[in-house]
Amino acid sequence: MSDSSYKEDVEIPRSNGVPCNLPERMKKELSDLDILGSNVCKLQDESLTEKEREDLQQEFSEKFYSGEQAAWLNFYYPNQVLPREKSGELRRMISTSLISEIKDPEECVRSVAIYHQPGAGGTTLGRYMLWEFRNDYRCCIIQKITSQTGDQLFRLFEYQDENRPKPLLILIDNGDDDHIFPLYEDLQKRKRSETEIFCVLLVCYRKTEIPANKIERNIFLTQKLSEPEVEWFKSKYQYLQDKFKEQGTTIVIHTTLDILLRILLNIVNKRAWNDTKRSQFSPLVVELISEGDTNSALDVLKTAYEITDNPIVAQQIS
Numbered sequence: 084m085s086d087s088s089y090k091e092d093v094e095i096p097r098s099n100g101v102p103c104n105l106p107e108r109m110k111k112e113l114s115d116l117d118i119l120g121s122n123v124c125k126l127q128d129e130s131l132t133e134k135e136r137e138d139l140q141q142e143f144s145e146k147f148y149s150g151e152q153a154a155w156l157n158f159y160y161p162n163q164v165l166p167r168e169k170s171g172e173l174r175r176m177i178s179t180s181l182i183s184e185i186k187d188p189e190e191c192v193r194s195v196a197i198y199h200q201p202g203a204g205g206t207t208l209g210r211y212m213l214w215e216f217r218n219d220y221r222c223c224i225i226q227k228i229t230s231q232t233g234d235q236l237f238r239l240f241e242y243q244d245e246n247r248p249k250p251l252l253i254l255i256d257n258g259d260d261d262h263i264f265p266l267y268e269d270l271q272k273r274k275r276s277e278t279e280i281f282c283v284l285l286v287c288y289r290k291t292e293i294p295a296n297k298i299e300r301n302i303f304l305t306q307k308l309s310e311p312e313v314e315w316f317k318s319k320y321q322y323l324q325d326k327f328k329e330q331g332t333t334i335v336i337h338t339t340l341d342i343l344l345r346i347l348l349n350i351v352n353k354r355a356w357n358d359t360k361r362s363q364f365s366p367l368v369v370e371l372i373s374e375g376d377t378n379s380a381l382d383v384l385k386t387a388y389e390i391t392d393n394p395i396v397a398q399q400i401s
Contacts, residue, residue: 093120095221097244105242113235117224121217124159153207158214165316167208168309169302173197176300177212180283181220181250191274192267194284196258199304205287208304209254212285216252224254228262233269240281251282258286 093105095118102121110118128136143156144163157163173195180193199205213222221239225232240251255263263286274281308316 092122092126093118094122095239095242096121096217096219096249098247098249099244103243109238109242113239115225115227115229115232115235116239117226118239119155119213119217119222119224123155123217127156128159153210155210155214158211162319164207164211165204165312165319167204167211167304168312169208169304170211173208173212173302174215176302177216177252177283177285180300181216181252181280185278185280188274188277189271191276191279191281192270192284193280193282194267194286194300196301197285197287197304198290198301199287200291200306201289203304203306205289205304206256209256209285209287213252213254220249220252222252222254224256228255228266232266233273236270236282237273247279250280253282253284255284255286258288 092107093110094102095105096102105118105120128139131139139156140160140163143154143160147153147157147163153164176195180195185191197205197209199208210224213224216222223236223239236251236253240248263284267284270281
């Protein structure tokens with residue numbers, strides 16, 4: 084079961100505090116946007132039995148830990164996504180951008196950027212921010228930028244809230260300035276007022292090298308984990324290991340080892356590079372996996388981690 088395949092009415096907030104439903108017909112018309120409703124996952128979860136809910140949580144946690152993009156269910160169910168230390172700083176930047184007074188008409192469209200190394204979790208952090216703000220602001224992800232995107236955003240902005248709507252929070256993943264700048268200019272031309280904020284663009288940029296100098300309303304996310312973040316991974320690893328041992332199912336434990344491996348070592352997954360042939364494993368590990376000897380590959384990586392106590396260094400030297 085997929086959280087995107089489950090169809091439920093999308094509930095979006097309004098400035099008067101009373102949410103409204105966005106009909107399926109309009110969702111289809113706004114095809115450039117993936118709109119995050121304030122009620123996302125709730126109806127789906129409430130329709131499940133306890134066993135179905137447990138199975139769904141396990142299904143989506145395994146997908147996420149094996150390298151798939153974070154689904155909204157990963158945020159809905161507790162403790163599936165690492166709470167990054169940068170979250171608080173980024174949340175404050177976004178909140179300030181959404182509510183602070185406009186001093187220049189061009190500020191009607193504001194931006195906050197996440198510069199992140201591939202595999203460092205920038206996309207997940209961006210999606211988490213939308214999740215955090217979804218009850219108070221209309222949030223969406225731009226799936227593609229076309230000549231219709233600006234018009235679709237304004238339709239979402241004004242839908243059943245035409246007097247003084249709150250600004251949109253918009254995520255653009257893997258930002259390409261050649262496409263973002265024309266959209267930015269288009270939105271500036273369409274603005275309704277010189278004093279109202281129309282939107283905040285939260286843009287994720289993948290960068291192999293992170294700038295050393297801090298820039299206003301930008302955060303930088305590297306592959307290096309802080310001590311509390313490493314401890315969270317260790318705790319999660321132990322929890323999952325104990326959980327599957329309790330089930331007494333060898334097949335499940337073996338299947339889960341690959342998942343735990345990715346959690347522990349924070350390996351840069353292939354999707355981050357858009358390269359299905361590229362591997363972030365060492366040649367020895369690649370050879371062992373290609374020969375079907377997954378257990379030996381795991382032993383090598385786990386030993387490297389025990390020696391270094393650093394997930395990134397362990398991945399590099401194993």
